[in-house]
Amino acid sequence: MRVSILSLTAFAVAIEAQELYLTTTGYAARPQCTKQSTPKYHFQPFSYTLNETVRYATSVPSPTTTRTYAPAYTDIAKHLTTTWSTSTWGSWVPEQTVISATDTDDPYGQAAWSSMWLQADLEDYTTTGLFSTTVSSTPVPSSELVLPPRDYFGPTDCYNFPKDFVFGVAGSAAQIEGAVALEGRSPSLLEKLAPGNKPKDYVTNENYFLYKQDIQRLAAMGVEYYSFTIPWTRILPFALPGTPVNQQAIDHYDDLITAVLDAGMTPVVTMLHFDSPLMFRASENYTIRPDIGYINAGYQNETFVDAFVNYGKVLLAHYADRVPIWVTFNEPLLYAFNFKGVDHVVKAHAQVYHFYHEELKAKGRIGIKFNDNFGVPKDPKNASHVLAADRFQEMQLGFFANPIFLGKQYPKSVLKTLPGAKPLNDSELAYIKGTSDFFGIDPYTATVVSPADEGIEACASNKSTSNSLFPYCVNQETKNVYGWNIGYRSQSYVYITPTHFREYLFYLWNTFRHPILVSEFGFPVHAEASRDLSDQLFDSPRSVYYLSFMSEILKSIYEDGVHVMGALAWSFVDNWEFGDYSQQFGIQAVNRTTQERSYKKSFFDLVDFVKSRQPKKA
Template sequence: MRVPLILFPAFVVAAEAQELYLTTTGYSARPQCTESSALTPHYRFQPFSYTLNETVRYATSVPSPTTTRTYAPAYTEAVKHLTTSWSTTTWGSWIPGQTEISATDSQDPYGQAAWSSMWQQADLHNYTTTGIFSTTVSPTAVPSSELVLPPRDYFGPTDCYNFPKDFIFGVAGSAAQIEGAVALDGRGPSLLEKLVPDNKPKDFVTNENYFLYKQDIQRLAAMGVEYYSFTIPWTRILPFALPGTPVNQQAIDHYDDLIDTVLDAGMTPVVTMLHFDSPLLFVAGDNITRHADIGYNNAGYQNETFVDAFVNYGKILLSHYADRVPIWVTFNEPLLYAFNFKGVDHVVKAHAQVYRFYHEELKATGQLGIKFNDNFGVPKDPKNSSHVLAADRFQEMQLGIFANPIFLGKQYPESVLNTLPGAKPLSKSELKYINHTSDFFGIDPYTATVVSPASEGIKACTADSSSANPLFPYCVNQETKNVYGWNIGYRSESYVYITPTYFREYLYYLWNTFRHPILVSEFGFPVAAEAEAEELSDQLFDSPRSVYYLSFMSEILKSIYEDGVHVMGALAWSFVDNWEFGDYAQQFGIQTVNRTTQERHYKKSFFDLVDFVKTRQPRKD
């Protein structure tokens, strides 16, 4: 297939298989010049006076809601659709050397003593509950002085499109990376407390959003953000994880209030059920190992009890909150924590069950989907058919492994069935049940990856499943330089490069391959060495991040209007600098955080991103 030559005047498109690739033919032409630009200059002297080069503009807060919408039955009705009953209870907080001694209910399999014992077995090193806050903080109004828009950059997007009326724009964060309070108010231990090495920062305190959520939501609303995407930790709702175990009433009440706070601020909540923080119960006693740069081979998804347990957890969330939350995500980036066949198979089947419960039993009218990670694989040499096939394989093993059955009702890709140990095809009845069990295609397309075959060839590589082969199971090389040796874009503090044209190409691929509306559920850019800046003002003036966001958003508009791609929305990652799984130096946030005071400050990119969207809203007439 071919795309009209609309990406850039100086680019041509070469199409092979299902991908589209760009090859450069020279410098881009200048914008159309007016006749006056060709006139001979006329030099002259004139009186000088200082001019006001800066116009003060303020961010516009989200208006208060005037109506309340519901998307599913309220809890009292929704709970009637559940087949597993549970009791609700509360637990205290785990303080090393104290809580486990004071607990006196040792005969209760789910009492305080049993709950504390889970934390003892987790054997956390350097654990502390010492944060600044111990109760929910009441919000304060954001001063107008903090809402003054920064100076504009000299160059900016030149598109002439408006976003569709139903376009979703907002920001995102995940509980494990911002909440802290990990062993407080009944939360059980998760995978992430054990995954990060002891010499790296832990998730014990992070941004203390568990206590500061009202203030964080107030700050987002003041900037005019309309959608807030967050996650609910499984281990807060069900500390013992399994069906039939008690539900934590404190957690139910906490997220009930969080959702109401979002709605009261005039925003719309988007909720993800599982964002890497699966209960430690599923991997207790096992080694958690990372396979090269692919994912974690033992993160609980392959546990035989996982599917039933996740479906039970999902039903509890939906029965309590689906009436007020219109957009749901079951799994965040499951590839990173399910890269073995059993784990993948469990994710696909668990997701399908939750989807059918949501639409067929609750009769909910919102949307429920799943979101994936995949740095778009582009062939190093698009004229080389082996490179194109390598890119196709890369996409199949990253996306097709989940998306084929869920979105198309198609079998797992042959590349998966022929490579992953233990892989077996889905039956016809399973494919029928799983088919079309997502309302949107969620994708976290941070950047692109240059792909070429393994030096020994893909076939030879797939025959060698030993851990000594770092390219198995993809069996392709992944690089960040193009065929001419140039980086594919401007480099960040981490793996992210600014790759807007590949991003647009990627949207085209996703829409035409999986044929569902696309939600850009995360995208963001950690500016190189931003954490090392000595002056706060230097951290806040983050022009590279603005370039990233505005170029990606501009490509979304072109994708919608010029390529006919249904992009339903975009959620910026992250609304605040957070805990990047053992690292605070990779600052993805559009707000800073003072780790001593927990004070937040807006960055320039936050203003630029919101301003970009607000100035491209559809006209009211």
């Protein structure tokens, strides 16, 4: 099999590399040291000394020029097959809003917009946050930019990041913006599906009003790239082609992009991050699986492809001139795990890619990003475990990546397992092939894989959705063959697994042969939310996670020949993690009463690591 050979090679390389550093007792050998003389003890005068030099974060400089990557909106409009009227709507505040609109004959009027929120069933939602209008930014005091004490141990590499390495931070609208039903935004899948926590995303971090200050805080720390998402339901409240565009939303994200550029940073925009319009909910009979996500929740609606392509064109028409990096879908597997849903994502993505490069002739990059906790065989010497890991990668990644990156058919494991699966024809494969400029991946951690107890074939042929292992038909666990955890555990599913991460980059590069963008990675420190603020801010476990992963990226680039395009840390601030606020992935803390942000140690450590490893400018 194509994947098996590469995987076996990667595993062999990793095992061989580990053996180079093992003694016969199993403990790590020390480097050669010069012979030490016998110690001579003596007394000396004592005095307290300042052993820490005060250092400050270096802000990104203000831009001196403005780059463009595509024609302006006035020039792009001629490439569009339809035109859109622009409109504005009011707001829906639960328990306060009464539908008094009289424009019931208008299918896109205020009454029609308000009725969508009635259908969303938001009786438990909180009402409003602290802010109702955009807050101007203020300079970050220098007292907040003093670097924290260093950890005792740290990376010792001698490598620099390539000049064009993309380093920055990421966030998503649904998890930080709040203002869920304000200024024309309509309901998304998240308002209906988030289990037991529907009220939590109404306010979140109020980034919708505080974005200027959030951007200012990132720039002050020296962050160069800011990755954010734009909600489909804000731009097109009625979602479908031919429906009116929300002018307030267009203006809002235009101003946000301008604020990013004015701060000296570069924007990275994701079009869809789980928050697709509620009308695309495919069925009330969805199920939630911790290993997959939502099954039969969305994306398989027959109108989805045309609607998403239309939405993508709207975004590109307005913002492609100033945004150099685009992502169409974020982790689509989590909401599209059924054959039709994935098939729709693949075809919609390809159309947007062709529009961007062929019709707009844009000069930036556009791609797609996936979720996949790297599946490593529980016993790498057991062929059935290697095959199980290969199958796991195929179901998670090959399903999308085979046609998009290689122009190859959906994996046999998918076609033989998933109900309704059918192969792409030759013309479809030719159209889809090569429709991504980079391979986006969110490789938070690894998972240990072995075959289903009854065997993969028996599990797959049964096609029973009651089987908790179907359709992957592999066991996933977090302990290795010797019973040890695969790494230091976080608050959630993430373990610190840097060596597996490097192996994963090797696999992705040599399998799908495109530059890799580590589009999210992060670590929620265990029980962080229950600690005093000062203890939350001194988050050494998160620093260990980030610095070890970044060190492995450098080794991957220089020692393995892997083209890693960049890395975006998740998340730039603690947010709503689709369930609660206790899983704190942020490198800034948030006071939920005042919305005040505080930098964590890991933020300083991560930026300092990258800045100290950038090529010196001539």
